[in-house]
Amino acid sequence: MPSAPVVALEKEDHQRDAEFKKVMHGESAKAAGGVAALLKKNTEAQQIAVDEYFKHFDNKTAEGETQADREARTKEYATLTRHYYNLATDIYEYGWGQCFHFCRFSPGEPFYQAIARHEHYLASQIGIKKGMKVLDVGCGVGGPAREIAKFTDAHITGLNNNDYQIDRATHYAVRDGLSGQLKFVKGDFMQMSFPDNSFDAVYAIEATVHAPKLEGVYGEIYRVLKPGGVFGVYEWLMTDNYDNDNVEHRDIRLAIEVGNGISNMVPISEGLAAMKNVGFELLHHEDLADRNDPMPWYWPIAGELGYMQSYLDFFTVVRMTHTARRILHGFAGVLETIGLAPKGTKKTADALARGADGLVAGAKKNLFTPMYLMVGKKPLN
């Protein structure tokens, strides 16, 4: 597979983004849940987000997609991802909760316990301790940061390029009495505003895949980490079975990209090379999806309810079945028609569903992993 082209950074404009957030999301960041927030958007602003995001993917097929299409996406990586999350955040919260990542599952373990264990595992792999200054790169609405702050007593800064998610994360931190330990900062992870050597540890959970080039974001992480500090990441990567000359493989990758706000997903070899090229001493790397767990990581989005370990999880995972998705996405379409939901809600939910099917197909064919663990140390000198 050809490596990603070298990409220029997108020019940041925090004021523009803050104003857009205000118009599109209003006060919905304080809404109790995903659905309540979803129904409170500004229709015109939502349409801009829909157009800006889907212009990169509408009418694109694995067969017809050109290198120029992919380059156009990587050139606008920050806008693409920001608008993806303007559209997808509430749907994620409704369907999955506040921790936007997958996890391994263990027999007898309820869904949210497994999610939290995946976070604890990463925190322990990079040695987060009480009082440390830690950076969470691409923190979503802060679910993992809240959990890791409680688990370790560390101080965590969440970096995020989506103003709405920052508002949501801040709202939850206040609600949970964690404002003293958590802060959320707006910014592009390819061009961080933090000084060199400012964090004791850095982690990223299924977020850096949004980068147009992994070396760009890993290089910034290396820069802001103190010498001797450790970085741990769960990376989304195509496995080395991925064959770019195979249209079915490309189709799966494109489905994953369109449904998940990704401009260019790369293979494991490129992830490992990026870590080493920016200077990390690689302490450990492993595909955690290859651990032969009794339940596959993707079972909830595949709607394989037979793997459910607690009846209390039923109401969480039933929404992810194909039937529930069809009903709910159809209902979203009806709400759009009568003006109760903003236009583009169904289109976004359907794209997410296409992405979920791509993730499952990629996993079943061993072409994709969302949990490639890499732990790297910044040398002392």
Ligand SMILES: CC(C)=CCC[C@@H](C)[C@H]1CC[C@H]2C3=C(CC[C@]12C)[C@@]1(C)CC[C@H](O)C[C@@H]1CC3
């Ligand atoms: C995009 C990245 C890098 C990480 C997010 C991982 C997951 C949290 C999401 C990936 C696919 C998402 C889907 C949903 C929730 C969040 C994900 C699992 C839904 C289940 C939400 C409810 C919709 O009706 C269907 C969605 C399918 C995809």
